[in-house]
Amino acid sequence: MAVVNSRRVAALVWALCAVMAVASSVLLVLGPGRPVESDVFGGVGGAAFLMLSLAFATVGTIVATRLPGNPIGWLFCALGLFIGATVLAWVYADYGLHATSERLPGAAAAASFPGEAGAALLGFALLLFPDGRLPSRRWRPAAYVLALAAALLLVTDLLRPGPLDDPFAMVSNRLGIPGARSVMDALNNVGWALVVVGIVLAAGSLLVRLRRARGVERQQLELVLAVGVVVATVVVLDMGSWLLWPDGELQVRMAVMGVSFAAFPIAAGVAILRYRLYDIDVVVNRTLVYVTLTVLLAAAYGVTTLILGTALGRGSAWTTAGATLAAAVAFRPLRARVQGAVDRRFNRARYDAQRRIAEFLNDLRAGRAAPEAIEALLRELVGDPTLELRFLLPESQLCVDAGGVPVDDLPDDRQRTMIQRAGAPVGIVVHQPARPDERDLLPRLVEAGGLAIEIARLRVELRRQLAEVQASRARIVAAGDEERRRIERDLHDGAQQRLVSIGLAMRHAQHELGDGSPGLAGKTLDAAVEELSVAIQELRELARGLPPAQLDAGLAPALEELAGRAPLPVEVRAVPERLPCGVEAAAYFIACEGLTNAVKHAHASKVVLSAAQDNGTLVVSVADDGIGGAGRGRGSGLSGLSDRVVAQGGTLAIESEPGKGTTLTAELPCGS
Incomplete structure (x- = not known):
């Protein structure tokens, strides 16, 4: 309800000012019909002050409507009314006393309108700007000065006896106190002196506010002070012209004063309503x-x-x-x-920031600073500890951070400022969105520190290239080591196991000869010779880095062939599907190692080989019924077997309780 009432009152004030402006314009057009000496509100002078009245009324209405708690809006409305009433009273008296043979009703009273007291209201508006409150209690005397000035001007205008000033000298003040003219003139001069003192104090309060203000309030004060300085300069020069040139073109000089003063309510309204306020720093x-x-x-x-x-x-x-x-x-x-x-x-903050950048560049040239330190310096200067520099590397088309780590995604909730050198993008500054009054600070600092940023980018790119060279060398060495270990594992798990099997076969043939079974011994030796030929072929294949020839037909036939060469019963359960070569080779050598351990160490009577797929994993198992107790001792075959499985990205499990046999289970990713 209070907001609605405020809008109605403000709208009523503006309507009254508009009506007075229309009435005054009509009287200005009619005019007294002849030149009138000292007619300061006639012609263009009166029109300028009508514009001033509407400026105060319009801005005051808007501020009072949107910010009813701020008294500056109501002060502006009062000023608009006061100035409008003063002009209307003047032009009516001018017309009623000079344009007709008989005085119009109320013309003499209109000539006595106390219009001087409105000057103190301008000081109150300055003193309360921008939030409608005094800067502190210590500024109350300034408000008292302005209030006293307004009272003195009002009283002296109402009670000064005798004829009025030109151009209304034919009218005497009916309310004047006889014999008090000299006293009233003196008090009037004191009132004007207090107005000047009050306005100066009010301007001083703005400067005091400016010293401690930050952000938006600082922008508001800078705008009003900048416009106020221009207005004050024009008004002082204009009023000073009366001392050098007391007569002539009075209306023009009043028009200059009215137009100049109209800039103040407009600037104050822009500042209070914060319309494009962030541009004032740049403008000033x-x-x-x-x-x-x-x-x-x-x-x-x-x-x-x-x-x-x-x-x-x-x-x-x-x-x-x-x-x-x-x-x-x-x-x-x-x-x-x-x-x-x-x-x-x-703008001391920006000046100090740019000076810090210049000092940093001097230290950089002298070798006292590292170019990467520009990131920490920018964080400090813009007050954003989360600021990050991202460098664009043209060779690799990557965006990396200061450590050279690629950064693909940039956060959506942060602002990005592009860095360019010679028209080419070299980096991005990722930072928190700047306040409107600081939005041009970071681009200026980035431009000033562009040399350090470019050097930092080149150093990051060089470090990445050196790291890539070192990584490639490491990969070459690792590949050689891996190949050596592969051959070692293949020899151990493949050809070596065949040779062990051949040795066991020859020892078996020896026993057969001792038992008087030369026929059986001959067959065993023939099988051993064939096995030796296969072992030689495997060695040749391993030397060429090829998997064993037994895997040409697939893993299942290879395991069947391996079981057929074993000196004990071996049951095979294998999938018939083909698998990747590396997976089949690893599975085959796992089976070879497990079978050899079962024959050589476990004293088993039976072995079960199995290879089955389960959710993209090949599960290879070698289970025997031997004495158990197997483990991954250092340098053992099981240790090498574990390395082979890990190299394929798999896992190896060993279950070997004493007296309960041994089961090796390897899980190898097979991608199917």
Whole structure:
């Protein structure tokens, strides 16, 4: 309900100002019909102050509607009403007293309207800007000064006796106190002096706020102070013209004053409502830089022209050319110095940040700093501890961090600022979104520190290339070692086991000869010779890095052939499907090792070989009914067998309780 009432009151104020502006415009068009001396609110002067009235009323209405708790909106509304009423009273009195043969009703009273007291309201608006509160209790005396000034001006306007000032000197103040004119004039002067003191104090309060303000509030104050300085300069010069030129073009001078003052409520409204407020830093900075630069270059041009004109003659074309050349040569160094001076005075944080970057680059050139330290420095300068530098490597088309680790995904909740050198992208800064008033700081720092960033990128790329060379060398050595171990395992699990089997067969033949069975011994020796031929072929194949020839027909036939050569019964249970060559070779050698251990160490009477697929895994098992107690002793065949299984990405399990036989189970990924 309060918000609705605020909107209605604000809308009513604006409507009243609009009605007064329309009425005043009509009277301005009609005019008194002849020139009137000291008619400051006639013609363009009155029109300018009508615009000022509407400016205060419009901004005040918007602020009061959106921020009803901020009294500045209501102060602006009051100022709009007061200025509008003052202009309307003036132009009505002007028309009613000078344009007709008889005075219009109320014209004399309108001429006595106390319009001076409104000046103090402007000081109150400055004192309360931007949040509608005093900076602190210590500023209450400034508010008292302004209140006293408003009271003195109001009282003296109402009670000063005698004729009014021009152009209404024919009217006497009916409310004036007889004999008190000198006192009222003195009090009026005191009131104006207090207005000036109050406005100066209010401006000082803005400067005090500015010193401790941060973020948006600082932007608000900078905007109003910048506009206020321009307005104050124009108004002082305009009012000072009355001292040098008391008569003539009064309406024009009033128009300049009214238009200048209209900039203040507009700037204050923009600041309070925060509309595109973040641009004020750029506007103020560049305005100061280029205005100062223009003045200095103009001065340099003038001095050069004077010197060359004296030496070469005023009409010489060389004078103009020389002065222009001097101004052009001085532009860049002069702009840099002016920019530095403005930043040092009005944007100390950015100035200090850029100075730190410059000092870091000097240390980098002198070898006192590493280029990678630019990342930590940027974090400190922008106040973002999560900031990261990502480098773009053109050779590999990768995006890597400062450690050279590839980074594929960039977080969506963070901002990215591209880094370019000579038009080519060299990196990305990943950081938290900057506040509006700081959004141009990081690009400036990145541009200033581009050399360090480029060097850091080159060093990261060089480290990656060196690491790749070292890794490739390591892979070559590892591949050689792996090949040596493979041959060692293949010899142990394949050809060596055949030779052991041949030795056992020959020992068996020896026993047969001793038992008087030369026929059986001959057959055993013939089988041993055939086995020796196979072993020789295997050695040749292993030397060429090829799997055993028994695997040409598949794992199941190879295991059947292996079981047929064993000196004890072997049951085979194997899948008929073909598997990858490496998997089949590993499974075959696992079976060879398990079978050899069963014959040589377990004293088994029976062995079961099995190879079955289970969810993309080949499970190879060698189970015997021997004495058990097998283990992975260092240098044993089972230890090498475990390495072979691990090399294939598999696992090996050994179950060998004493007296309960041994079961080797290997699980090998087979991808099917």
